[in-house]
Amino acid sequence: MSYGSKQWRGWVLEEAEARPFFRRAIELGINFFDTSDVYSLGVSEEITGRALREYGRLQELVIATKVYYPTDAPSAPGAAATEAPNRSGLGRKHVVQACEASLKRLGVETIDLYQLHRVDPLAPIEETLEALDLLVRQGKVRYIGCSTTWAWKVMKALAYSHARGLARFVSMQNHYNLVYREEEREMIPLCMDQGLGVIPWSPLARGLLARSAGTTARLSGDAVLAGQLYDHPGDAAVAQANARVAKARGVSPAETALAWLLSRPGVTAPIIGAIKLEHLEAAARALDVTLSPDELKQLEDPYLPHAVRGWVRG
Secondary structure, three states: OOEOOOOOOOOOEOHHHHHHHHHHHHHHOOOEEEOOOOHHHHHHHHHHHHHHHHHOOHHHOEEEEEEOOOOOOOOOOOOOHHHOHHHOOOOHHHHHHHHHHHHHHHOOOOEEEEEEOOOOOOOOHHHHHHHHHHHHHOOOEEEEEEEOOOHHHHHHHHHHHHHHOOOOEEEEEOEOEOOEOHHHOOHHHHHHHHOOEEOOEOOOOOOOOOOOOOOOHHHHHOHHHHHHHOOOOOHHHHHHHHHHHHHHHOOOHHHHHHHHHHHOOOEOOOOOOOOOHHHHHHHHHHHHOOOOHHHHHHHHOOOOOOOOOOOOOO
16 A cells, blocks of 8 residues: 555655565565555556566465455546446456456466455345456456455355355455454454454554654545544553553564564464555564563553444445
């Protein structure tokens, strides 16, 4: 999401600025790259594909993208979404067309992990799963995954895939970090029981867990979204506890927040976003941080239950 076009989000890095991040990620041993067709309306996929073809070995990399949102403007100014119903959602037509468009933008023959960016409240999940299975059988997709939804909907999808012998979800990309832990109630236990990898998004809570004070270009650019996600009165206390643990450790707050997430049951790897090379370096250093039971307690004690945050109730 960090790389694409500033016309989409002002804080996004365009191609010349983004390329060093891909090169350094490969040097650090990172082999999993996650994007979406909606990020910069397709430009992110184009940049990701070009950079990975140049700096990496595609046979060793896992390239993931997503489908759900529209990637172009309505045909006429002010046109309603209902006037172009096949531009978005998870009906068979859009899923197949979006996958084929993503393949072209990425410049690859097969997408390693194709994920539902959201669950469509209008399209029957059975239709969506049949479309995804078709893409797998055609060799356009290797694995399928899901993101941010109700646990019961994921279980319903898994049951249908099992009953019909279809490709099943192998991963869940959900909203999970130190200040938002509601996924621990049902989703993560479900994933552990059913063998789905957990790859949380927003692991640093839009930077709330990474900075000591002040604001950033991304926070300013995403002020509305950040406010919707991190408006709980207890969030600041969690961030302050994280800053204290990091200071005592002599590391950055980003490292302790990511180390905590990496220590959680079921978590495979957080999806990090980096718009400064230090963000990438700090994420790599977090792999070497092992938190003590006392540090874990300090980080977790301030947490208070939240309402659902981060996705449409479809």
